[in-house]
Amino acid sequence: MDEYNAATYGDRIADVYDDWYDELFDTEGAVDLLARLAGGGRALELAIGTGRVAVPLTGAGVEVHGIDASEAMVAKLRAKPGGGDIPLTIGDFTDVGVEGKFSLVYVVFNTFFALTSQRDQVTCYRNVAEHLDDDGVFVIEAFVPDPTRFDRGQRVDAGRVEPGEVVIDASRHDPVSQRTFANHIVITEHGTRLFPVQIRYAWPSELDLMAELAGLVLKERWSGWRGQPFTSSSEAHVSVYGRP
Numbered sequence: 001m002d003e004y005n006a007a008t009y010g011d012r013i014a015d016v017y018d019d020w021y022d023e024l025f026d027t028e029g030a031v032d033l034l035a036r037l038a039g040g041g042r043a044l045e046l047a048i049g050t051g052r053v054a055v056p057l058t059g060a061g062v063e064v065h066g067i068d069a070s071e072a073m074v075a076k077l078r079a080k081p082g083g084g085d086i087p088l089t090i091g092d093f094t095d096v097g098v099e100g101k102f103s104l105v106y107v108v109f110n111t112f113f114a115l116t117s118q119r120d121q122v123t124c125y126r127n128v129a130e131h132l133d134d135d136g137v138f139v140i141e142a143f144v145p146d147p148t149r150f151d152r153g154q155r156v157d158a159g160r161v162e163p164g165e166v167v168i169d170a171s172r173h174d175p176v177s178q179r180t181f182a183n184h185i186v187i188t189e190h191g192t193r194l195f196p197v198q199i200r201y202a203w204p205s206e207l208d209l210m211a212e213l214a215g216l217v218l219k220e221r222w223s224g225w226r227g228q229p230f231t232s233s234s235e236a237h238v239s240v241y242g243r244p
């Protein structure tokens with residue numbers, strides 16, 4: 001069995017990532033809001049990946065830097081027009097090993113939860129706070145956890161069942177550590193591909209507490225990138241933290 005580490009998700013998914021996800025998200029809304037929040041200053045994307053957000057944000061005039069653990073994901077970014085000019089650090093974003101301060105640090109598409117322990121998540125908030133300008137902000141886009149998705153600690157979903165292809169999601173859930181261990185399984189007549197993803201989820205309230213430990217407070221919370229209200233039935237949130 002391969003060991004799962006910070007680069008595993010990206011290394012396995014890099015060749016299909018943009019095809020699967022480019023259209024799925026409100027990237028345009030994200031870029032508009034992030035450009036406004038950067039306010040003319042520098043931005044840092046944690047887990048920049050293939051540059052789905054960073055490339056258009058750079059195109060909108062923001063100086064964007066990025067960190068990612070996966071060389072394979074970053075190779076896709078470098079191959080895009082304008083992607084080769086984005087300063088990149090290969091490494092784990094727990095430590096935010098980048099020089100200087102930023103007016104905006106952001107992590108989107110649930111990727112803060114890629115840090116698989118509460119300790120790493122708290123460490124990340126603290127490091128982000130040290131890299132923010134005095135009036136800088138930290139933006140997180142994440143889902144609101146829903147443990148009812150799991151039945152006795154597991155879930156199996158048949159995503160697609162075609163004559164030549166079957167797609168299955170298999171996951172196990174540990175409610176104590178708030179971790180899920182999942183595999184997106186693609187079976188065709190030519191073979192099977194596995195796309196593993198392991199996360200540690202946190203409720204918005206726990207994220208706010210982590211922020212407080214790092215000296216940050218919640219400034220705004222919406223359910224989407226266009227300022228949609230966040231309510232008790234929202235399935236996702238865009239949260240903005242800054243100094244009190």
Ligand SMILES: C[S@@+](CC[C@H](N)C(=O)[O-])C[C@H]1O[C@@H](n2cnc3c(N)ncnc32)[C@H](O)[C@@H]1O
Nearest residue numbers: 006010047049052068069070073092093109114
């Ligand atoms: C779901 S993709 C998001 C990519 C990009 N931010 C986007 O929204 O399209 C997750 C990215 O996080 C990276 N990643 C996961 N864990 C990481 C870690 N601990 N440190 C750095 N990068 C990590 C993966 O390599 C991958 O590129």
